[in-house]
Amino acid sequence: MSKKILVIGELQQGDLRKVSYETIAAAKQLDVDAEIIALVMGDGDLQKPAHDMIQYGADRAITVTHANLSNYTSEGYGQVIMEVMREENPAGIIMGHTSIGKDVTPKIASRLELGLISDAVAIEKEDDQVVFTRPIYSGKAFEKKVMKDDGLLFATIRPNNISALQHDASRTGDITAKKVDVKDLRTIVKEVIRKKTEGVDLSEAKIVIAGGRGVKSAEGFKALYELAELLGGAVGASRGACDADYCEYSLQIGQTGKVVTPDLYIAVGISGAIQHMAGMSNSKVIVAINSDAEANIFNMADYGIVGDLFEVLPLLIKEMKLEGALIS
Amino acid sequence: MNIYVLLKKTFDTEEAISVSGGKIDDSGAEFIINPYDEYAVEEAIQQRDAHGGTVTVVTIGDQDSEKQLRTALAMGADHAVLINTDDDLDEGDQFTTAKILEKFFEDKEVDLILAGNVAIDEASGQVGPRLAERLDMPFITTIVKLDIVDGTATIEKDVEGDLERIEVSLPVLVTCQQGLNEPRYTSLPGIMKAKKKPLEQLELDDLDLDENDVAAKTATIAVFLPPTKQAGRILAGETEVQVKELVDLLRNEAKVM
Numbered sequence: 001m002s003k004k005i006l007v008i009g010e011l012q013q014g015d016l017r018k019v020s021y022e023t024i025a026a027a028k029q030l031d032v033d034a035e036i037i038a039l040v041m042g043d044g045d046l047q048k049p050a051h052d053m054i055q056y057g058a059d060r061a062i063t064v065t066h067a068n069l070s071n072y073t074s075e076g077y078g079q080v081i082m083e084v085m086r087e088e089n090p091a092g093i094i095m096g097h098t099s100i101g102k103d104v105t106p107k108i109a110s111r112l113e114l115g116l117i118s119d120a121v122a123i124e125k126e127d128d129q130v131v132f133t134r135p136i137y138s139g140k141a142f143e144k145k146v147m148k149d150d151g152l153l154f155a156t157i158r159p160n161n162i163s164a165l166q167h168d169a170s171r172t173g174d175i176t177a178k179k180v181d182v183k184d185l186r187t188i189v190k191e192v193i194r195k196k197t198e199g200v201d202l203s204e205a206k207i208v209i210a211g212g213r214g215v216k217s218a219e220g221f222k223a224l225y226e227l228a229e230l231l232g233g234a235v236g237a238s239r240g241a242c243d244a245d246y247c248e249y250s251l252q253i254g255q256t257g258k259v260v261t262p263d264l265y266i267a268v269g270i271s272g273a274i275q276h277m278a279g280m281s282n283s284k285v286i287v288a289i290n291s292d293a294e295a296n297i298f299n300m301a302d303y304g305i306v307g308d309l310f311e312v313l314p315l316l317i318k319e320m321k322l323e324g325a326l327i328s
Numbered sequence: 329m330n331i332y333v334l335l336k337k338t339f340d341t342e343e344a345i346s347v348s349g350g351k352i353d354d355s356g357a358e359f360i361i362n363p364y365d366e367y368a369v370e371e372a373i374q375q376r377d378a379h380g381g382t383v384t385v386v387t388i389g390d391q392d393s394e395k396q397l398r399t400a401l402a403m404g405a406d407h408a409v410l411i412n413t414d415d416d417l418d419e420g421d422q423f424t425t426a427k428i429l430e431k432f433f434e435d436k437e438v439d440l441i442l443a444g445n446v447a448i449d450e451a452s453g454q455v456g457p458r459l460a461e462r463l464d465m466p467f468i469t470t471i472v473k474l475d476i477v478d479g480t481a482t483i484e485k486d487v488e489g490d491l492e493r494i495e496v497s498l499p500v501l502v503t504c505q506q507g508l509n510e511p512r513y514t515s516l517p518g519i520m521k522a523k524k525k526p527l528e529q530l531e532l533d534d535l536d537l538d539e540n541d542v543a544a545k546t547a548t549i550a551v552f553l554p555p556t557k558q559a560g561r562i563l564a565g566e567t568e569v570q571v572k573e574l575v576d577l578l579r580n581e582a583k584v585m
Binding site (some may be wrong): 073075098099102103105106107109110111113114115116117118119121131135136137138139140141142143144145146147148149151186187188189190191192193194195201202203207213231248249250251252255256257263264272278281282284285286287293298299300301302303304305306307308311312315316319320323 | 338339341342344345347352363364421422423426448449450451452454455456457458459460461462466467468469470482485487488489490491492493494495496497506507519543544545546547548549550551553554555559560561562563567568570571572574575577578579582584585
């Protein structure tokens with residue numbers, strides 16, 4: 001009988017996050033022959049996300065619906081995941097390294113005295129051993145990690161690094177609704193305040209437009225948002241821009257703040273302090289727009305424009321609109 | 329209130345990283361309090377000043393970790409504990425750290441434990457939640473606001489840019505996110521006072537642990553630097569021409585659009 005690997009489909013306002021599909025691809029990398037079981041939990045009808053997980057490569061899905069799962073709590077999710085682990089006895093568990101993944105996986109690992117490898121960006125087999133690569137020092141370096149014994153392979157994966165498998169609309173699999181009595185929650189979520197702007201999640205974005213002190217004001221960031229929307233990307237910022245209140249700290253990219261690895265990173269008015277570079281240096285293609293030709297960011301950029309960003313950005317937006325018009 | 333802070337020393341964020349002998353080379357590096365742990369120290373001091381009690385900062389490290397503990401004491405913490413594993417442990421992981429801390433906290437009366445939400449070096453973010461679970465204590469990660477009234481904490485948690493307002497009874501473990509507070513700078517009188525504040529040193533033996541009890545569950549088999557990036561092309565010409573060229577390059581050369 002093939003081994004089982006459990007992956008967690010993570011819902012965000014009713015929809016699966018992209019990283020959920022990536023966990024399925026990661027599970028295949030752990031063991032190509034394994035049976036992949038997707039777990040989806042929440043408080044509504046979970047047929048669609050369960051079905052989506054199967055079409056992205058899971059072999060079957062388990063759904064758990066309970067009123068106490070309407071908001072994430074580590075205790076609620078922890079109870080469900082551990083109950084499913086008891087029943088299925090998986091050889092591996094993969095979850096996204098998201099707000100929820102970071103929170104619940106160490107709880108489970110600690111309860112069950114397991115090793116846990118957080119924030120993996122690559123998974124390989126070397127001599128039958130599974131090797132996880134993960135960034136350290138905010139991407140200034142990397143380490144390869146293994147589990148010391150033959151126990152459970154337990155890891156979270158960084159969004160946007162392990163490509164999801166092709167969607168296959170013809171795939172089918174069993175979807176089982178499982179009952180778990182989620183109870184004794186000690187933490188109560190009273191209110192969820194949505195502050196994030198609509199659109200693409202910064203940590204999952206394929207294109208990031210980031211602004212620094214050079215953008216000069218919150219008003220100045222509007223052009224970045226316009227460009228991001230045009231390209232289907234997200235807006236980020238340097239610490240300088242956040243400290244100066246041009247934007248929220250949740251947009252900060254760098255050694256403190258988020259580490260992002262998009263396909264395209266456009267740095268606008270960012271000088272390129274070492275702390276900022278740590279957060280974006282592993283982007284596939286980097287574009288720098290800065291009026292200071294000596295700015296450090298140009299050492300890291302694939303393409304650079306030395307110029308006034310207030311002149312360059314409107315032109316870039318115009319050009320992208322033109323491009324968009326040509327394609328459609 | 330009995331308030332504890334988990335603290336780790338990390339490389340200064342200014343440091344470039346180099347690798348030698350399959351490990352991060354830390355010779356000559358400047359060390360600081362992990363920036364997220366600084367928010368924890370500051371919050372602990374503010375909560376103590378509001379509610380009374382004592383702040384104890386705890387670190388696992390080597391003799392040099394005393395420096396970061398003294399800084400926390402200079403900020404205003406009352407006691408410091410250094411669990412020195414230099415002689416006993418060659419390597420550990422998050423299981424190791426949580427296990428040692430679990431033992432340390434076993435006989436302690438605790439109302440509140442604060443930690444950074446992540447350390448900027450290893451960046452797993454595991455130790456806080458792992459410890460809370462061992463102590464059978466609820467935990468909330470990435471907090472940006474903490475109000476305590478009559479033994480109940482009302483917390484704002486950052487969820488990738490959104491906020492959740494959460495209620496939980498003490499004792500609780502929280503991990504701190506940027507935006508929670510502005511850590512204070514140390515003052516000269518603070519630094520002078522810190523020299524006289526109690527700093528307790530423990531080894532694994534003092535906690536009735538040996539290295540087998542805390543043996544890591546994971547191992548690091550390699551450390552390497554990312555490939556160095558070559559500086560790219562600076563475009564030339566009229567701004568309008570540069571912008572057109574850039575869009576063309578992104579589409580046809582880099583193929584990222």
